[in-house]
Structure formats: structure tokens, C-alpha cells
Amino acid sequence: MISGKAKTAGTFSFVIKAVDAKSRTKPPSRSTATASLSITIG
Numbered sequence: 001m002i003s004g005k006a007k008t009a010g011t012f013s014f015v016i017k018a019v020d021a022k023s024r025t026k027p028p029s030r031s032t033a034t035a036s037l038s039i040t041i042g
Contacts, residue, residue: 002039009042 013036020031 004039006041011038013038 015034015036017032017034
């Protein structure tokens with residue numbers, strides 16, 4: 001969820017990274033996913 005109140009109009013870029021810390025594989029490994037996104041305000 002993205003929440004809050006914008007103070008400035010514009011396009012803002014950000015990166016989301018998710019990590020699965022409870023892998024059930026042997027040996028344990030972490031699965032990751034990364035996404036580059038942007039949001040436009042105004």
C-alpha cells in the first residue's frame with residue numbers, strides 16, 4: 001500500500017524488492033523479486 005498526502009506534483013520513481021526469507025529448499029535459498037516503478041501525482 002502506498003499512502004500519504006503529496007506536497008508536490010510530478011513523477012516519482014522507486015524500486016520494490018521482495019525477499020522470501022523462509023525458503024523450504026535444501027539447502028535453504030532466498031528467492032527475490034525486484035520491480036522498478038513510478039507514480040505520477042497531479
